[in-house]
Every structure is written in structure tokens, then in C-alpha cells.
Amino acid sequence: MARKKKYDEAEVVERAMNLFWRNGYVNTSMQMLEKEMGINKFSIYASFENKHGLFLKCLERYKTKVRGILEKLKNANNGVADIKQFFYDSVSSDFKDDHSKGCFITNTYNEFSQIEDQVIKEQVNSFMTELKKLIIEKLKMHKGKDEETIVREANYLLLAKHGLAAASRVNTEKEIEDYIELTFKNI
Amino acid sequence: MARKKKYDEAEVVERAMNLFWRNGYVNTSMQMLEKEMGINKFSIYASFENKHGLFLKCLERYKTKVRGILEKLKNANNGVADIKQFFYDSVSSDFKDDHSKGCFITNTYNEFSQIEDQVIKEQVNSFMTELKKLIIEKLKMHKGKDEETIVREANYLLLAKHGLAAASRVNTEKEIEDYIELTFKNI
DNA sequence: CTTAAAACTAAACGATTGTTTAGAAATAAC
């Protein structure tokens, strides 16, 4: 009874994600999105309600993109070594298609840290919480560690991951790897 | 021969700095600045040329604000222990007057990392470079370390400082201190 | 072929951005 869309939603989300990933939320305008996605403003609003809705779809897309790495960590059984491997996987994933965009989740976390936006914060936090849970789980595989040590080390690793992601926007892959090595020397 | 200003420039810069510090550059509008600084837009433009000029003045103000901590590090003579103390000083400085604003320089560094703005980048980088120089200098006080180790450790500490500053916007002071302790465990 | 629903184009929307201007008020030198 009606016309068909001449664009693929998943495809235009992928393009939008790369733009948001590089520039952040406020520094990406609808005009830029129109151009990059290759569709009209109207179509964007028809498919994603508004800029905010589109951004959420992009965050989700990124999360499924890195889902594999998280699953790998989940299924691993070598404790700290697995966490270290997860750090390496994250870095090489973010360095893959394009340099210096960092981690989309960390970028978003930074940009929205002073802004009231419960929906986006939930999206970001759910990822962080899951990662923290997994890290604690892996740390518990080492029998010698008491509860307090584990919590402190998990906290340390999460902050390290944060610094790592921020740094990957400006530092070289080699520098990042040095950083990971030294980070895990302390664990 | 003319009228006198009824505001003190240093005073209104201080107010503007706190606003930029909390919200970042793009999320601070001239309207907000007018209100917070307590003077008219015209006066802002007369004193600081434009928003960008005002922001630079605020960055400079922050740098003189943390100058003391940096000088303390410069004049110290206990190597790694001094760097650690610098980390503690930075945290307690940023936690002092108001919580969860983080480090203004790091915030700016993050916000402008994908934006072409040579002037601001120079301001930020000059601070980073000086810090790196000092860290290397302190690390060299320990005779056993070869050049390569020193460079890697300095790089590690700078990234750690970065993560630390970002984290101080959301984590508690206690968590931050745990992080510092673990960071320096093996240096 | 007609008709109704959805997707397109393109222009316009009001709000807000940073910046400028016109004119009144204040001040110090003469």
C-alpha cells in the first residue's frame, strides 16, 4: 500500500555511529549527519525520532560491535591473563578501521559526565557494570586474594581501562601496549 | 578622561573559569557566562575579545592555580615518591573547592582532542610536556633504571594521571587514592 | 485505474548560538 524505503537502516546507523564516534554528540550536527548518512533530515526523523534517538541507536550498534570481545572474556578461564587479553583486544578493535577515535563508550561517558541524561547514562553504565562484574569474577579465580584486594584491583583496572581508551585517541598503539604491560605488572 | 570599570577582571575570570571547568567549552554559552560573571556581554567582549579569548584566559588562570603543585614537584629530591606526592596533591587540589569537576586541563584536552584549535592545544600541551619532563627527571634519580625503562614508565604515569583526572569527576576521593597506590606499586 | 498510505524533497520553523551596534551614563582633564 505504500512506498518502500530506499536506504537500509542498519547501514545508515553504521555511518552515523562513525560520525558520532569521531566528533561526539554536540559537535555532530544534523546537517553533517544528513550528508554522511546520505539521506534527508525527514528520513532520519522518521526512522529514529530525533537526534537523541539516533545517538542511542549508534551506541547500541557499538555495543553489539564490541560484544564479541566481552563474550570472549566471559568464557575465558585464566583469571588476570584474560583481563589483560581483553585490554589488548579492545585496543586493537578501536585501532582497526580508523585511528584515534578512541572508545565510543568512553568518549560518550566523558562528554556526558556533567550532563543530566539518564537514558544515555544507563546505556553507558550497563556496559561498565558488566565489565566490572566480569573483572571481579576473573580476579576471584586467584585463590590467594581477599575480597578487599579484589575490589581495589577491579577499581584500578576499570580506571586504567578508562585512561587507556582516552589515550588511544592521541597515543600510538605501541605506547598503549607499553601502558597495558605496566598496568598488569601491579596486579 | 573616562569612566572606570566597575568589575575586577581577575575576579570575573575566576568565575568564568569555574563555569568552563564544570561544563566545558561548547556547553558554556555567553548567556551563562554573562549571568555567572555578573557583567554584560559587551564588557566580556571589551575585556577578552571573544569567547575563545576568555577561555584562554581561564586556562591560564587554572595553570597559575596549579603552578604551586608543579613547583613543589620540581624542587623535590626523592624521585618516584615525589611523583606520587604530586598525584596526591593534584587530586586534593581538584577535590578542594568543589567536587567532580576533574582537572580543567584534562577536560579541555579531552574536549578538544578531535578539534583543530592550535592555540588551545598549545596551552594544554605545554603543561603536559613540562609534566613529562619533570617525571622523567625524577625517575632518573633512581640509578638502576635504563633509558628505555624510564621512557616507558613516564609514559605509563602520564596516562595514569590522565585516567585519574577523568575518574575524579565521578569516583570518590577514596577510590582515587586506592588507584594511586596501585599505580605506584611497581614503579 | 483509482485510491490511500508511506517516503521522499525542500523549504521554513522557532530557539539559541556567538557577536555587533546604537545610544545613554559616567568620569577625568581642561
Added chain:
DNA sequence: GTTATTTCTAAACAATCGTTTAGTTTTAAG
């Protein structure tokens, strides 16, 4: 007190922001 110079207030500026709307084109069912 007059005059020249600067600071103030308040309004307006053009540009851009995210969003909406009017009108046309396409499509598939009746």
C-alpha cells in the same frame, strides 16, 4: 561647566542549531 573618552545597557545581528511542515512522488491494494 564643557568636552572627550570609555563603560555601560539593551536591542539587534546573522548564522546555525534541532525540528516540523507542506507538497510531491512512489508504491501496492482494492
